[in-house]
Amino acid sequence: MHRYRTHTCGALRPADSGADVRLSGWVHRKRDHGQLMFIDLRDHYGLTQCVLDIANQAFAAAGALRLESVITVSGTVVRRSAETVNATMPTGGIEVQVASLALESAADVLPLQVNSDEDYGEETRLRYRFLDLRREKVHRNVLLRSQVISSIRRRMIDGGFTEFQTPILTASSPEGARDYLVPSRLHPGRFYALPQAPQQFKQLLMIAGFDRYFQIAPCFRDEDARADRSPGEFYQLDFEMSFVEQEDVFAAIEPVIAGVFEEFAGFDRAAPWTVTKPPFPRIRYADAMLKYGSDKPDLRNPLLIADVGEVFAGSDFRVFAKLVGEGGVVRAIPAPAASGRPRSWFDRLNDWARGEGAPGLGWIVFEGGEAKGPIARFLSPERQARLRDLAGLSEGDAVFFAAGASAEAASLAGKARTRIGTDLGLVAEGRYEFCWIVDFPMYEKDPDTGKIEFSHNPFSMPQGGLEALETRDPLEVLAFQYDIVCNGVELSSGAIRNHRPDIMIKAFQIAGYSQDDLEQRFGGMLAALRFGAPPHGGSAPGIDRIVMLIADEPNIREVIAFPMTQRAEDLMMQAPAEVPPERWRELHLRPALPPVKSGG
Numbered sequence: 172m173h174r175y176r177t178h179t180c181g182a183l184r185p186a187d188s189g190a191d192v193r194l195s196g197w198v199h200r201k202r203d204h205g206q207l208m209f210i211d212l213r214d215h216y217g218l219t220q221c222v223l224d225i226a227n228q229a230f231a232a233a234g235a236l237r238l239e240s241v242i243t244v245s246g247t248v249v250r251r252s253a254e255t256v257n258a259t260m261p262t263g264g265i266e267v268q269v270a271s272l273a274l275e276s277a278a279d280v281l282p283l284q285v286n287s288d289e290d291y292g293e294e295t296r297l298r299y300r301f302l303d304l305r306r307e308k309v310h311r312n313v314l315l316r317s318q319v320i321s322s323i324r325r326r327m328i329d330g331g332f333t334e335f336q337t338p339i340l341t342a343s344s345p346e347g348a349r350d351y352l353v354p355s356r357l358h359p360g361r362f363y364a365l366p367q368a369p370q371q372f373k374q375l376l377m378i379a380g381f382d383r384y385f386q387i388a389p390c391f392r393d394e395d396a397r398a399d400r401s402p403g404e405f406y407q408l409d410f411e412m413s414f415v416e417q418e419d420v421f422a423a424i425e426p427v428i429a430g431v432f433e434e435f436a437g438f439d440r441a442a443p444w445t446v447t448k449p450p451f452p453r454i455r456y457a458d459a460m461l462k463y464g465s466d467k468p469d470l471r472n473p474l475l476i477a478d479v480g481e482v483f484a485g486s487d488f489r490v491f492a493k494l495v496g497e498g499g500v501v502r503a504i505p506a507p508a509a510s511g512r513p514r515s516w517f518d519r520l521n522d523w524a525r526g527e528g529a530p531g532l533g534w535i536v537f538e539g540g541e542a543k544g545p546i547a548r549f550l551s552p553e554r555q556a557r558l559r560d561l562a563g564l565s566e567g568d569a570v571f572f573a574a575g576a577s578a579e580a581a582s583l584a585g586k587a588r589t590r591i592g593t594d595l596g597l598v599a600e601g602r603y604e605f606c607w608i609v610d611f612p613m614y615e616k617d618p619d620t621g622k623i624e625f626s627h628n629p630f631s632m633p634q635g636g637l638e639a640l641e642t643r644d645p646l647e648v649l650a651f652q653y654d655i656v657c658n659g660v661e662l663s664s665g666a667i668r669n670h671r672p673d674i675m676i677k678a679f680q681i682a683g684y685s686q687d688d689l690e691q692r693f694g695g696m697l698a699a700l701r702f703g704a705p706p707h708g709g710s711a712p713g714i715d716r717i718v719m720l721i722a723d724e725p726n727i728r729e730v731i732a733f734p735m736t737q738r739a740e741d742l743m744m745q746a747p748a749e750v751p752p753e754r755w756r757e758l759h760l761r762p763a764l765p766p767v768k769s770g771g
Contacts, residue, residue: 175243181217185264188250192267194219195243195275197305198236199286208233210269211286212244213305220257220266221246229272239278239285239302246270293728298742300733312730315438316718320387322434323408323714326427332385332410337372339389343692344370349393351403359759365391368711370630371696373411374668377707378699385410387714393739398726399660399716402739407663408717411709417651417667420708421607425449428655428662428712432603435721447605451655455610464502464573464585466611469659470604472592476584477562479503479572488549491533494574501574502584503562506591509569510538516594517544520571523590529583533572537564546572589659603720605657610634613650614681625682627652630696631666632708633678640677655712657720665710672700 175195183192196214208230210221221244223230236242246269257263282298283291285305290296296303303309324334340363343350350364366372368390376384388409396402408427412420429449437443452470459466462475480501483491491501509516517534524532535544535558542555550558562570571591573584592598613633615626623645631650633639639648651667669675675697679689689697718730728734735741755762 172245179216180212180214180219181261183219183248183262183265183267185250187248188265190248191245192248193243193245194221194267196241197285198238198240198242198278201233201236201238203234209266210236210242210244212242215310217261219262221269222249222266223269223272227269229269232274233269233272236274237278237280239281239305240274241276241278243273243275244269244271293736294742297734297736300743304732309729311439312718312722312724313732315435315722316714316730316732319431319435319718319721320714322431323427324387326430327385327408327410330383330423330427332383333381335376335381335384335386337366337369337376337386337388339365341366341372344368351391351393354758354760356758367392368407369409370628371693373409373709374630374696374704374707375699377411377413377668378702378704380413382413383410384412384709388711396735396737396739399719401715401727401731402735402737406714407711408714409709409711411707413705413707415667415706415708417609417653417708420665420667420710421450421653424655424710424712425451428605428717431717432657432721436603438721439723442601444601444603446603451605451607453607453609456608456612457610459608460581461502464581464583464588465659466608466654467656467659467661468606468608469589469598470606471599471602471658472588473597473599474505474507474588474592475563476581476588477503477505479558479561482550482554482558482561486550486554488546491572491574499575500577500580501572502580503558504571504573504584504587504591505562505564506569506571506595507565507597508567509591509595510536510567512569517569520587520590520594524573524583524587527583527586529573529575532583532587533574534569536569538567540566544569603657605655608654608656609652610649611652611654612646613648613652613678614645616646622683623681626650628664628666629679629682630668630675632669633674637671637674637677640674640681645681651708653710655710660716660720662716662720663710663712665708667706667708670700670704670706672697675700 172193175193177193180194180196194212196212199211199213199218202209206225208223210233211218212221223233244267246267248265249268251264251266281302283295283302285302288308304313340353343364344367348367350367353363353365355361355363369386369388373384386409388407389404390407391404394402410424412423426449429446432446436446454468456466459468461478464476478500480495483501484495486492495501521531533546535542535547537559542550558564558570564570571587573580573587612626613631614623616622617624627650631652634649634651653665654661655663669678676686676689715727715731719727722730724730733743740746
């Protein structure tokens, strides 16, 4: 018999009754009934109930075991009586009568309980992540992640893509976040950058003639954490294709994404969630900002925002009339069948808007054949009728207003849409709603400096090519850039790339880069484009976010085996850490730490 096990703790069934077996695992639970002791033994595969009676020579040793100690038991499989069957466990039809027990490794007193879902807080969970990972839910999520990656890899290979690995030590790239820098020992004063994305390398692979590339790529960005963004590092399905237009990219990746979500749509659920069938809806960026107030719209929410500036232009409601006259906008967010809501609900939404930095949310309710609310008396019947028409309102509906400059009004309206849709129970459950956001602006203006900057990926092809860059206002130029969004979460950004050096030089020139800057920072890419580059494009859906959505977890930390804290610290490995002085000297560096602030 094998020294540690003949079966796993999830394998035994009633058909194994009478078999002599050996199991190894962790003590998950113990129940001492005086004459009998029950031990739930756990390993990676499941749980098995083991039983010892008081006559067993191992009974005393079993009683002394702490939870999470590792043991090996040998014994006989016994079918449970009908009244003791545990139908919630795959092994619930049997138990193992223990003949012998060996302690492999004793556990100290636990800082968190593995057999409980109690939340012990971020610091405890991450400091003892090896224990946290033993807990059923987290363990299952990390296994799901592995299975999702395997599914993606299989589907990409079946789609004709070839997997490549790209360098980790590389040069800085303008991806919109700070780089992690690595000092060079051999080249004093010079630094590598960890890749924010394999952007340039995957384009170089297309220029090298490999046609269809993919990689489960690690990416590194020195940016703050959010619920859907891990600090420091993340993984993405990075892919690129040659001789393609935008729709070719969509057609290649939609079956992969939809297929993965369909495959795992039943994960840990009573019934599988539904998944948008390809082709996914295409929504222009400008339309997304108008109708949803966000370039990451949650299509499970049926509410549509409307531009109603014309209703207030020249009206008696002077605040909005003046704002519209000065170029501002008024956006209307409908609240279907909200007339029965108490006044306190409207007041709470007003208070919420003030908490978001807005003056408030004006509102009107249409009930009893008339308009009511603080703004209604300032609008003539004709204007009220036009408002109902533009916002799609019916008897019994309410409408809220967000006003201001276009960007700030869109942002507030989008947040209000989410809040109202949730409050009214309108957001559909059990669905993965996908869409593409397309036609992003190529450039944007920095509100503080007034400088023209890239709004998205700087290596994107402008719509209209060189002619558009030379003849149009940069803020009016659109790019072949696109995002894939699911349930209000951005999974990926992508683009058809700029494969012509003359267009790239002009595009960067508009953003304030001289040709010398371009040669210095992206000389390798520019040189490659001068030797015959195919039209190409791709995208990079985030692995962490895909798994987070499938697992229906609110925080990305729950699907990463070893995440960092919100402050980008690894409490378990004690990183980042100080380094000894000799390492500074070896790297030709001298620390320049900020002064320590005194208390008081």
